[in-house]
Structure formats: C-alpha cells, structure tokens
Amino acid sequence: MRRSGGDLWLKIVVMAAMLTFAVCRDPVRHLVGGNDRWKPNVNYTDWSLQQVFYVGDWLYFVYDRNLFNVLEVNETSYGNCSDQGFIFNITRGAGRDVFELTQPKQYYFLSSGGYCYNGMKVSVNVVEFVPAPVPSPPQSGSYMIKGINPLVLLIVIVVWAV
Numbered sequence: 001m002r003r004s005g006g007d008l009w010l011k012i013v014v015m016a017a018m019l020t021f022a023v024c025r026d027p028v029r030h031l032v033g034g035n036d037r038w039k040p041n042v043n044y045t046d047w048s049l050q051q052v053f054y055v056g057d058w059l060y061f062v063y064d065r066n067l068f069n070v071l072e073v074n075e076t077s078y079g080n081c082s083d084q085g086f087i088f089n090i091t092r093g094a095g096r097d098v099f100e101l102t103q104p105k106q107y108y109f110l111s112s113g114g115y116c117y118n119g120m121k122v123s124v125n126v127v128e129f130v131p132a133p134v135p136s137p138p139q140s141g142s143y144m145i146k147g148i149n150p151l152v153l154l155i156v157i158v159v160w161a162v
C-alpha cells in the first residue's frame with residue numbers, strides 16, 4: 001500500500017496537536033519577594049498569596065550573603081522564629097539560593113540571626129499541577145512520564161501506525 005503525502009502531513013499535524021495538549025507545564029522559578037528580594041521588613045505573606053506554587057517549581061532567594069541566610073523549618077519554628085533543629089539549610093554562600101518544591105504541602109522558611117523577627121520568614125502552599133484535559137481523558141491513576149502522558153503517546157503511536 002502506498003502512503004500519500006497528504007496523509008503523512010495530516011498525521012504530523014494531529015501528533016503535534018496532541019503533544020501540545022499532553023506536555024506538562026514548565027516549572028516556574030519564583031523570585032522570593034519579587035523586586036524586594038529577601039530582606040527585612042517585607043510582608044512575604046502578601047507576596048506568597050499572590051503566587052501559585054506547583055510541585056516541581058523552584059524558589060529563588062536573592063539576598064545580602066553577609067547578613068542573611070535561608071533555612072527550611074517546620075510550622076512551629078516558623079511561628080516562633082526559631083532556627084533550632086531546622087529541617088534543611090538552603091544557604092550555599094553566594095546569596096543566591098534555589099530550592100525545589102518537590103511535594104504538595106505547606107513549606108516554611110526563615111532567615112536566622114534574628115532577622116526573622118523583622119519579617120524574614122516565608123511560607124508557601126505547594127499544590128499538584130493538574131494538566132490540561134486531553135481529548136479522551138485517561139482513567140484515574142495514570143501517570144505523567146517525563147512530561148508526556150503515556151496514553152497520549154500511545155494514541156500518537158497508533159495514529160502513526162495506521
């Protein structure tokens with residue numbers, strides 16, 4: 001059987017359209033505090049409420065490395081501005097630190113050295129990203145592999161093979 005050129009182009013267009021639907025959102029790097037960066041006397045609650053944080057996104061802390069740092073703490077320590085027994089030290093020394101938000105949960109960060117009392121604390125609520133609907137929705141319990149929905153990949157392969 002001979003394959004006409006028109007068929008081939010149609011298949012490519014269909015594939016491209018499906019992949020566009022299926023590909024996950026790119027991770028976003030959130031500059032903590034926006035233009036204010038990471039420093040005292042900024043309301044980081046205000047800042048974090050204006051953002052949506054998805055699993056896989058990053059926080060980017062930019063600050064004066066001679067004064068401040070970034071520690072991940074739990075809710076209690078965040079409330080008390082306590083750096084004792086912190087969860088994770090994000091500080092790397094350059095005053096430019098990144099942190100990947102890997103789980104759908106509430107995260108808490110602060111700067112030690114007493115600056116937390118001056119507002120250098122931030123809490124972010126991380127949620128799972130719900131991908132855009134595909135033409136035939138997959139059953140529950142399907143997974144995204146490397147950003148591409150396997151069901152859509154299968155459809156693409158079938159369309160290509162027909």
Ligand SMILES: *[C@@H]1O[C@H](CO)[C@@H](O)[C@H](O)[C@H]1NC(C)=O
Binds near residue numbers: 049
């Ligand atoms: C920061 O902003 C939040 C939300 O707008 C507000 O509820 C809170 O009172 C503010 N905190 C301070 C210390 O101003």
Ligand SMILES: *[C@@H]1O[C@H](CO)[C@@H](O)[C@H](O)[C@H]1NC(C)=O
Binds near residue numbers: 076079080
């Ligand atoms: C920390 O905060 C909790 C409640 O938020 C309080 O019960 C506890 O006494 C505080 N601990 C310190 C060391 O301030």
Ligand SMILES: *[C@@H]1O[C@H](CO)[C@@H](O)[C@H](O)[C@H]1NC(C)=O
Binds near residue numbers: 076084085
């Ligand atoms: C938070 O961390 C502090 C310091 O490690 C610890 O004493 C406290 O029990 C923790 N609180 C919770 C709710 O895990």
Ligand SMILES: *[C@@H]1O[C@H](CO)[C@@H](O)[C@H](O)[C@H]1NC(C)=O
Binds near residue numbers: 090091
């Ligand atoms: C965090 O790590 C940095 C770089 O390794 C280090 O200089 C700093 O002392 C650490 N901070 C704390 C509170 O452990």
